[in-house]
Amino acid sequence: MVMVENVIKVLPTMETEDFKVLRAIEDGMRTHEWVPFDWLLDRTGMDEKELGYRLTRLDRWDMIIRTRRQEVGYLGYQLRPEGYDALALKTLTDLGVLEGMGPEFGVGKESDVRLGISPTGVELAVKFNRIGRTSLTKIKRYREYVKDKRHISWLYVNKLTAEREFEGLLHLYPEGVPVPRPVAQDRHVLVMKRFHGKELAERDVDDPEAVFEDIWDAYEMALEVGVVHGDLSQFNVVVTDEGDVLLIDWTHWVEVDHPSAEDLIKRDVRVVCDYFRRRYGLKVDERGLLRRLLPR
Ligand SMILES: Nc1ncnc2c1ncn2[C@@H]1O[C@H](COP(=O)(O)OP(=O)(O)O)[C@@H](O)[C@H]1O
Ligand SMILES: [Mg+2]
Known part of the structure; x- marks a missing residue:
């Protein structure tokens, strides 16, 4: 289970530097299976102590996962779905789309859908795409992903899925086709107006x-x-x-x-x-x- 509850709980306590490190790992994953500590130092401009502190926090919140040195040959990091959730929710909040989150009201085959509240109090549905990676609790399974070179594809697949659905809704809704009203999309997350x-x-x-x-x-x-x-x-x-x-x-x-x-x-x-x-x-x-x- 991806624990978006924890993300929602932690989000208000997260600091700019925490997001900076998360974003750096997200970027680094385009070119690295495991984003090296040294690369992150360079990218964030933080000193070792600060970066180490941020990584420890993110790790405690289950937003990232770290390599064991002996296997990869260096200390490296990847985003977990929770980290990706945090980035999307942060962006959507900063954009003024979301102000708060409520309970889950739908678990589909390949997504979790929760109540969201806009800054003006409108009820939204926030759909988190979860293709391919429902459980990450077992490191063993996770290693198989890496071996298959699917280490980044879950990010892209879920992002593409959200983009695709948003695009579809943007075609349909303005033409009066009875579909949920599209509101916004970021990364793997699609925001719609909530229907009853x-x-x-x-x-x-x-x-x-x-x-x-x-x-x-x-x-x-x-x-x-x-x-x-x-x-x-x-x-x-x-x-x-x-x-x-x-x-x-x-x-x-x-x-x-x-x-x-x-x-x-x-x-x-x-x-x-x-x-x-x-x-x-x-x-x-x-x-x-x-x-x-x-x-x-
Ligand atoms: N805009 C919305 N308003 C209220 N509930 C929604 C909305 N969108 C989805 N849901 C709920 O979430 C469930 C899963 O959404 P859906 O888009 O079908 O995703 P999946 O691909 O996971 O099946 C729906 O069956 C519905 O109960
Ligand atoms: Mg469905």
Whole structure:
């Protein structure tokens, strides 16, 4: 488990120098598996004592991990997801996007989503992407990552994922497609306006036929904007407390002219049709739907 709670608790006590060292490690990871102590000295301009003090703090907060000298041949450091969280939350706070954080309200397959509060008191949803690296408690497993040269990819994969979803939402939301409102993104963290509602999987709807129709109206609107969802399911369709349908979780979207667009549309249609047949015994016209949605 990535302990974002601890990050949120520690964040207000963190000093400029702590962030400076975290940022230096983040930068260093582009070119080093393990960012050398000496490189950090150079980069931060700190003396050994100051740098050592900052690294000890960051280590105590589980934001970084250090090598053993005998294995790498020198003393080096890497960011842990908690350190990456701290950097993103700090940036989003400095940008005036976030003022406070609240409880978690969704743990998806590949993310944690928590309540955030804007400086003006607006409720936000803060999505932390967590692909590939859910547990780092076992050093042994971690070494395998390094061996596979995947030591930096978790940073980039999660960052790219957040960027990608933000980009998708920026295409969709202004065109009136019912999706969460995008607010900001930094590193692996996406900030949206919070909605009040539940996933289809978690709620019985009174009028399944109407909801089914609303889903495909929304889906078709997205296609008109040029965007294929690609990961549609009962977990990624929300019915809000007002009874409106929202399509969420746009991390897998592709452009309509992408080579796999057609397969993804078919997949989305099949998954949702299966669900409505199974749960509500709805008679769905899957073929008619495909005729309507697939590019001609
Ligand atoms: N904007 C939001 N407002 C409120 N809850 C949200 C919001 N975005 C996501 N959630 C909650 O978090 C869960 C996971 O989000 P999702 O985007 O589907 O990520 P994942 O890729 O991990 O499935 C959702 O099912 C929902 O319960
Ligand atoms: Mg989801």
